[in-house]
Amino acid sequence: MKPSINVCLVKMMCKELFKRAEEIIERLEQAGFAGYIVGGAVRDTLLHRKIGDMDIATDAKPEEVQALFPKVVPTGIQHGTVLVRHHGLSFELTTFRTESGYSDFRRPDQVRFVTELQTDLSRRDFTINAIAMDRFQTIIDPFGGQTDMQRRLVRTVGNPADRFQEDPLRMMRAIRFQAQLGFAIAENTMTAMRAHAHLIRHIAVERLAIEWEKMMTGDYFSHAKEGLLQSGLLRYLPVFTDNQPLHRLFATVDQPFTGWANWIAYMDIACPNSSVTDWVREWKLSNQVKKDSKLLVHLYQSFQHEPIEWTVYQLPNALMDDFLQLLTRLGFSDLTAKDIASYQEQLPIKIRQEMAVDGKDLQQFFPNRPRGAWLREQLEVLEKAIVLQEIVNDYDTIREWLKHGN
Numbered sequence: 001m002k003p004s005i006n007v008c009l010v011k012m013m014c015k016e017l018f019k020r021a022e023e024i025i026e027r028l029e030q031a032g033f034a035g036y037i038v039g040g041a042v043r044d045t046l047l048h049r050k051i052g053d054m055d056i057a058t059d060a061k062p063e064e065v066q067a068l069f070p071k072v073v074p075t076g077i078q079h080g081t082v083l084v085r086h087h088g089l090s091f092e093l094t095t096f097r098t099e100s101g102y103s104d105f106r107r108p109d110q111v112r113f114v115t116e117l118q119t120d121l122s123r124r125d126f127t128i129n130a131i132a133m134d135r136f137q138t139i140i141d142p143f144g145g146q147t148d149m150q151r152r153l154v155r156t157v158g159n160p161a162d163r164f165q166e167d168p169l170r171m172m173r174a175i176r177f178q179a180q181l182g183f184a185i186a187e188n189t190m191t192a193m194r195a196h197a198h199l200i201r202h203i204a205v206e207r208l209a210i211e212w213e214k215m216m217t218g219d220y221f222s223h224a225k226e227g228l229l230q231s232g233l234l235r236y237l238p239v240f241t242d243n244q245p246l247h248r249l250f251a252t253v254d255q256p257f258t259g260w261a262n263w264i265a266y267m268d269i270a271c272p273n274s275s276v277t278d279w280v281r282e283w284k285l286s287n288q289v290k291k292d293s294k295l296l297v298h299l300y301q302s303f304q305h306e307p308i309e310w311t312v313y314q315l316p317n318a319l320m321d322d323f324l325q326l327l328t329r330l331g332f333s334d335l336t337a338k339d340i341a342s343y344q345e346q347l348p349i350k351i352r353q354e355m356a357v358d359g360k361d362l363q364q365f366f367p368n369r370p371r372g373a374w375l376r377e378q379l380e381v382l383e384k385a386i387v388l389q390e391i392v393n394d395y396d397t398i399r400e401w402l403k404h405g406n
Contacts, residue, residue, distance in 0.1 A: 117132060
């Protein structure tokens, strides 16, 4: 591995981000402090991956960082973390520290600020995340992270049992890195995961959901699937607990998903022992995920039993990729985005608001009928008839059509 070449290549893509980080580090150094780019930004730089954000570790304490920069947000000052805004970009600066005692399996009971970079790196989860870079692009790698990159391994820093007891979510993070990077999990790390898988039950489901979504959308989802099965983590996750049909279905899936809605819709359709409601409730997902998941299930059922034009009419553009992937996964791979676009072009209306009549018109057509559910039901019947071109979308034509009992 040639870190300097990797850095130069990625710097061409992220020149502004690196430039501003270097300016922050230079300011720290001018004040007598040290500063290093750490964590995911370094890992992804060395792997030629896109960099989302950039964290900086320093021996300056939070109040000293606040004194050096005009725009600082104290996001986690009790743990040594502040957010520095610099030329419109945000950088998280954290003081070198050690941690001890994790009674809630997440946050350290005690944080102690230190002055050595290596001590700070030693508290991190995996070797590939325990690499630092100074402002001259020199790589500091005390735990062999680059070697593990070459070997395509996810390995904990130090004793894996200690790392997982500190924060069991790290086991899910290992799985997530499998999905994103295609790496294997080191043997000693996997052994510790099997022994400590039960601890995942202590983790807030919201934290699990973030890792799960990154995992199921990763390019190497099949690697992560095997990691989940080998580690035994699956049996302790929401919905999966004591659900053997779902376990068997999961074991057959190899391709990544487009997101939560796509995942939930497929599981609802393919496994009678899990429903949209189960997934949304147990994983504490948003109402939007629930709405999209239910719509995808409905669209699949419509595709099975209704003319394709009616299905396409109901399909929002935002769910196009989800729907096509769902069909492919369920054995219907003939329909393409181009096909759907062609059907959409030929639709007489694109949305209900384009209908020539509305609820007020229907009341005028039938003045003796009181308001009620019949209005909504009749509009739905009319909408479908127009979409399927059983009737022309014209005011007078619709009025006569309705008057004659259709």
